[in-house]
Amino acid sequence: MQPSDAIAILPEIILTAAGILVMLLGAFFEKSERIAAGATYAGLIAAIIAVAVQFNHPVAAFGGVFLADSFGCFFRLLFLLIALLVVLSSSTYLHREGLSAAEYYALLLFGTVGMGVMASANELILVFIGLEISSLASYVLVGFRRDVPTSSEASLKYFLLGSFATAFFLYGVALMFGSTGSTRLTQINEAFNTALRGQSAGTPVHPAAANLAVSTQFPASLVGVAIALMFVGLAFKVSAAPFQIWTPDVYQGAPTPVTAFLSTAPKAAAFAAFLRIFMVGLGAYSGRWSWLLWIVAVLSMFLGNLGALLQANIKRMLAYSAIAHAGYVLVAFTTHSADGVAAVLYYLVAYAFMNIGAFLVVTHLGGRGERYLEIEDYAGLGFRFPFLAGMFSIFLLSLIGVPLTAGFLGKFYVFRAAIHGDLVWLTVLGVLNSGIAAYYYLRVLVSMYMSAPAREVPCEPLRAPERLALAISVVGTLYLGLFPQNVMDLATQAAQWLQQAR
Amino acid sequence: MVPISYFLVLAAILFVLGVAGFLFKRNIVTIFMSIELMLNAVNLTFVALSYHLRELNGQIFVFFVMVVAAAEAAVGLAIIITVFKHRESLNVDNVDLMKL
Numbered sequence: 001m002q003p004s005d006a007i008a009i010l011p012e013i014i015l016t017a018a019g020i021l022v023m024l025l026g027a028f029f030e031k032s033e034r035i036a037a038g039a040t041y042a043g044l045i046a047a048i049i050a051v052a053v054q055f056n057h058p059v060a061a062f063g064g065v066f067l068a069d070s071f072g073c074f075f076r077l078l079f080l081l082i083a084l085l086v087v088l089s090s091s092t093y094l095h096r097e098g099l100s101a102a103e104y105y106a107l108l109l110f111g112t113v114g115m116g117v118m119a120s121a122n123e124l125i126l127v128f129i130g131l132e133i134s135s136l137a138s139y140v141l142v143g144f145r146r147d148v149p150t151s152s153e154a155s156l157k158y159f160l161l162g163s164f165a166t167a168f169f170l171y172g173v174a175l176m177f178g179s180t181g182s183t184r185l186t187q188i189n190e191a192f193n194t195a196l197r198g199q200s201a202g203t204p205v206h207p208a209a210a211n212l213a214v215s216t217q218f219p220a221s222l223v224g225v226a227i228a229l230m231f232v233g234l235a236f237k238v239s240a241a242p243f244q245i246w247t248p249d250v251y252q253g254a255p256t257p258v259t260a261f262l263s264t265a266p267k268a269a270a271f272a273a274f275l276r277i278f279m280v281g282l283g284a285y286s287g288r289w290s291w292l293l294w295i296v297a298v299l300s301m302f303l304g305n306l307g308a309l310l311q312a313n314i315k316r317m318l319a320y321s322a323i324a325h326a327g328y329v330l331v332a333f334t335t336h337s338a339d340g341v342a343a344v345l346y347y348l349v350a351y352a353f354m355n356i357g358a359f360l361v362v363t364h365l366g367g368r369g370e371r372y373l374e375i376e377d378y379a380g381l382g383f384r385f386p387f388l389a390g391m392f393s394i395f396l397l398s399l400i401g402v403p404l405t406a407g408f409l410g411k412f413y414v415f416r417a418a419i420h421g422d423l424v425w426l427t428v429l430g431v432l433n434s435g436i437a438a439y440y441y442l443r444v445l446v447s448m449y450m451s452a453p454a455r456e457v458p459c460e461p462l463r464a465p466e467r468l469a470l471a472i473s474v475v476g477t478l479y480l481g482l483f484p485q486n487v488m489d490l491a492t493q494a495a496q497w498l499q500q501a502r
Numbered sequence: 503m504v505p506i507s508y509f510l511v512l513a514a515i516l517f518v519l520g521v522a523g524f525l526f527k528r529n530i531v532t533i534f535m536s537i538e539l540m541l542n543a544v545n546l547t548f549v550a551l552s553y554h555l556r557e558l559n560g561q562i563f564v565f566f567v568m569v570v571a572a573a574e575a576a577v578g579l580a581i582i583i584t585v586f587k588h589r590e591s592l593n594v595d596n597v598d599l600m601k602l
Contacts, residue, residue, distance in 0.1 A: 125563050132570045136577050143581055150599050152584040157597070159581050160533060163574055164524055167540035170567065171517060174544050177560055178510075178551040249600045 001062070008054070008061035008068040008120075011047040011076060012113045018043025019109035026102020036102040037091055043109060044084045051076045058497070064186070065123045069501075071494040072120035074345060075272040079115045082265040082352050083108055088469035089360045090257035096368055097255070099144060107144075108261065111137035115269035124173040124183040124281075127273045131169070131237070134266055135162050141261070142254040148369075154253025161236070161246040169233025175226035176281075185281035186501065192284035227282060227289055234277070237270035240330055241299040244323045248307070251319030256366055259315060260359030263322045264352040271329060271348060275341060278333075280501045286336050293334040294426060300327030301433040308440045313373050314362055317440060318355070321399060324437060325351055331430050332414040335421030341495035343413035346488055350398070350406035350480050357473030358395040361388055364466060365459060372457045378444055380453035388459070389448050391470055396441045398477045401434050406480035413488070509550035516543035530582050530592045534575075541571050 006013070022039050026032045051073050058069040087105060094101045114133025121127045139162065143155025177183050180191040236243040251259045278289060304324025311317035325347075332343035365381075365388070366373055382389040398405035411434060418427040462470070480487060516539060523536030545564045552560025582592070589596055 125566055129566060129570065132574070136573060139577055139581065143584060146584050149588040152581065152588055153597050153599050155581050156530070156585045159578055160524075160530075160537070163534075163537045163578070164540075167517075167520070167537055167544065170541065170544045171547070174547040174551065174560075174563075177548065177557075177563075178555070181555050181557055183559065183563070252600050 004059055005061040005066075008059045008066055010054075011050040011080070012116050014047045014050060015043055015109045015113045015116070018046075019106045019113070022102050022109065023106040026100060026106070033091070033095065033101040036105050037087065040087050040105040040109065041084070044080055044087065044112075047112075048077065048080045048084075051080065060122075064184070065121070065126055066117075067120050067122045067501075069120075069494075070490070070497045071276070072116075072272075074490055074494040075119035075268060076116045078268055078349055078352060079112050079119070079265050082261065082268075082356065083112045085352075085356045085360075085469050085472060086257055086261045086265075088465045088472075089260065089356070089363060090255075091465050092463045093255065093257050093363055097145060099255075104141070104144060107137045107141050111141070111261075112265070115265055115272075118269045119272035119276075121273070121276070122185050122280075124176065124185070124277070127277065128166070128170060128173060130269070131166060131273065134269060135166065135237075138258075138262060138266055141258045142250055144255050144258065148253075150253040151255065154250045157246055157253075158250040165233045165236035165243070167233075168229050168236075172226045172229030172231075172233060175222055175229065179222045179226060185276060188281045189283060192282070196284055223285070224288060227285065228292075230277065231289060231292055234270055234274045235296055238267055238274065238326050238329075239300075239323055240296045240326050241303040241323060242296075244300065244303060244326075247323055248311075248316050248319040251322065252313060252316045256315065256359055256363040256370060259319070260356045260363070263318070263355055263359070264348075267322070267326065268348045268352065271333075271344060275333065275344065275498065279336060279341065279498050283336075290334055290336055293330055294423070297327050297330035297334055297426065298429055300324065300330060301430060302327075305433050305436040305440075308437070311440075312375055314375055314378065314444070315373055317375065317444075318358060318362070321437065321440070322355070324433065325355075325399075327433070328411060328414050328430060331423070331426055332417050334423060334426060335417050337417065337421055338492070338495045338499045339420055340417040341498055342488065342491040343410075343417040345491035345494055346413050346480075346484070347410040349487055349491075350410035350477070353473050353476035353480065354395045354398040354406055357470065357477060358392065358399065360466065360470055360473065361392040361395070364388065364462065365457065367458060375444055375447060376454045377457050379447045379451045381457075382449035384453065384457075385459055388462075391474060392448070393445055394474055394477060396445055398481065400438045400441045404478070404481050406477045409481055409484045413484075506550055506554045510547060513543045513546040513550065516540075516546065528593050528595060530585070530594055530597075533594065534578055534582065538571060538575070541567055 018039055022036045025035050025039060029035055054068050055070060055073045060067055094104055111134045114130045117130030118127055121130055139155055139159045142158050143152045145151035180188045182188055239247040301324050304320050304327055308317050308320035329344050329347050332340045398407035401407040401411040415427050415430055520536045520540030524533055527533050545567055548560045548564050586592060
């Protein structure tokens with residue numbers, strides 16, 4: 001390992017060290033909550049600085065296996081920001097539910113490490129390792145309320161279906177290794193380009209064209225099977241339909257701050273790996289997978305939005321809406337252009353702010369033992385707690401995609417990229433779905449401001465860390481809705497970097 | 503010398519058996535074992551292809567997969583135990599607190 005390699009993975013080293021430290025603090029101190037939180041904040045902020053410094057100095061570390069480029073750094077910054085917001089919004093929750101804070105923070109930190117690895121990996125095996133690091137941490141986080149049956153049930157479902165999907169992904173990796181002789185994304189791309197050039201020139205690929213050329217002993221369908229298997233594994237991780245079955249149950253059973261985390265960070269990480277694998281590694285075969293994305297995007301939007309219409313539980317409703325939002329992101333992905341990738345990145349950032357904000361309000365109103373999670377419990381909220389209701393309204397309006405909020409510009413960029421990519425039907429279906437989605441978000445808004453409370457819902461005042469998290473989420477949501485240029489520039493830069501890598 | 507296709511077909515059969523076990527078995531531990539079977543099918547594929555392509559990488563990946571499978575088993579069994587404590591049963595059909 002050279003010094004430059006260590007600098008490239010410095011954020012991950014810092015986070016791992018912080019995670020271990022937090023666990024030790026939890027073991028040795030009786031009242032470890034505050035110290036553990038302090039160490040977590042310190043680790044996250046140090047890691048943010050380490051990533052920010054790397055942003056304009058792309059490094060290919062460990063012989064090109066780990067790429068600390070602007071694409072990877074964009075995502076790592078996003079994960080760290082999400083982790084920071086989630087830590088801020090969980091301290092009160094953990095105290096209220098009597099959960100061990102140190103272990104919780106350590107798991108969050110380890111999960112973030114895995115995601116950072118996924119976003120920067122140029123090697124399928126490293127993607128797999130990152131995926132597992134983040135997944136194992138999130139399986140445990142989902143079941144963190146051990147005494148609650150729904151929590152452990154959610155954890156079991158997430159674990160079984162998650163490992164099932166990972167096995168598919170891994171089988172795809174193995175077959176890709178078989179057909180190209182490499183698991184390095186850039187080398188896979190080279191191999192495909194060589195093979196395609198050979199075909200178009202009319203000369204068959206030479207069987208002995210080193211290991212890299214697509215081996216003629218394997219039928220081309222093997223590549224197709226490998227792509228399909230990897231697609232299934234990743235589509236599962238981004239909770240795209242028809243692989244979304246686990247999402248509502250897991251999001252409902254998990255502790256609410258963990259749901260906020262799951263619906264943003266691991267999903268963004270899966271999209272990062274998805275983009276890198278399909279745009280860089282399999283870019284030459286885009287004709288073979290873009291129609292798959294088309295179908296999955298449409299299905300996710302419809303299943304997510306129609307499912308959300310039927311829900312009475314707010315967490316479950318937001319879980320279905322998360323499926324729909326994955327669908328919008330997939331619309332932009334289907335274009336497989338630099339425009340589309342930039343739209344994906346922008347949307348993921350916008351979604352992170354508004355969704356964490358919404359879940360923060362849900363966490364706070366849920367009360368001890370998460371008792372008040374029905375949409376009925378939100379009736380009359382606008383009169384009793386005007387501030388919280390106002391904040392929640394901003395997040396819901398942003399999730400609908402009302403102008404001046406982050407959600408609007410996110411959708412705007414997504415659909416603009418789709419139109420530029422000649423995906424007219426997909427755009428029409430997407431816009432139609434935004435219309436359907438408005439209904440169930442508005443239902444919550446209407447019940448908050450226009451109906452009498454169904455039952456007495458107690459609500460404690462907000463603590464300082466929660467206020468800070470709420471303020472960051474609101475400012476982020478409005479900032480991205482009013483001044484998109486800075487973030488969009490970064491997203492475009494990252495997207496172009498990804499295009500160049502091909 | 504056994505041709506490579508034999509290994510690949512065997513691995514594919516193992517993988518499909520794993521998938522079938524995952525879908526049709528009702529005991530949580532058996533389902534978990536089915537997942538392990540799928541991972542081992544992948545391992546077999548890796549080793550066979552690595553031998554065929556004369557690329558040592560494939561064999562190293564198997565170690566990674568094995569380590570990850572071990573970590574997964576540790577976490578998975580812990581989760582299964584917490585579920586068992588609540589329900590006194592290992593049948594997946596009983597794990598149905600949350601439904602549409």
